[in-house]
Amino acid sequence: MLTFGYRNYTIKSLERFIIYLDVFKSKINKAYHKGEFNPAYKAVVLSWKDFLEGYNIDNDNFNLGIHEMVHAMHFDFLKPNNDSISAILFERYYKKIKQLLQNNPTYRQNLVSSKYLRNYAFTNNFEFIAVLIESFFETPQELKNQFPEMYSYVKKMLNFNFKGY
Numbered sequence: 001m002l003t004f005g006y007r008n009y010t011i012k013s014l015e016r017f018i019i020y021l022d023v024f025k026s027k028i029n030k031a032y033h034k035g036e037f038n039p040a041y042k043a044v045v046l047s048w049k050d051f052l053e054g055y056n057i058d059n060d061n062f063n064l065g066i067h068e069m070v071h072a073m074h075f076d077f078l079k080p081n082n083d084s085i086s087a088i089l090f091e092r093y094y095k096k097i098k099q100l101l102q103n104n105p106t107y108r109q110n111l112v113s114s115k116y117l118r119n120y121a122f123t124n125n126f127e128f129i130a131v132l133i134e135s136f137f138e139t140p141q142e143l144k145n146q147f148p149e150m151y152s153y154v155k156k157m158l159n160f161n162f163k164g165y
């Protein structure tokens with residue numbers, strides 16, 4: 001879904017999926033996780049139960065699969081030797097999103113107080129973009145109505161010109 005808009009849709013930093021039945025103990029930090037991207041293993045690791053839940057409830061802005069895939073894709077696009085059009089698009093609009101938030105404290109404040117994005121989004125820039133893209137997929141109309149600039153940047157970032165978006 002994430003790469004439907006890209007001509008070059010392969011994520012070179014991703015070679016495998018590791019699936020657990022339920023939450024698992026992370027090899028990265030020994031805490032229990034529902035999902036993670038592990039660059040050393042080039043793996044997206046998922047709790048299958050939580051992956052399915054992301055799709056069973058398709059409008060709560062939680063989608064584990066999309067969330068972890070954004071991390072994998074983002075990691076890949078940040079690599080200095082990645083000059084694919086997809087990486088350029090992603091970086092260009094990611095930068096605009098960051099600028100919108102940095103240059104505009106009121107905008108950021110409105111976003112926080114709207115509760116449209118869960119608090120976890122404000123952990124760091126990586127979580128922000130992962131949660132924003134999850135929400136874009138789950139509730140595009142809500143994002144479009146409440147934060148049209150943000151919506152349009154994500155849409156351009158993913159080149160996502162499809163029905164319903």
Ligand SMILES: [Zn+2]
Pocket residue numbers: 067071126127130
């Ligand atoms: Zn995350």
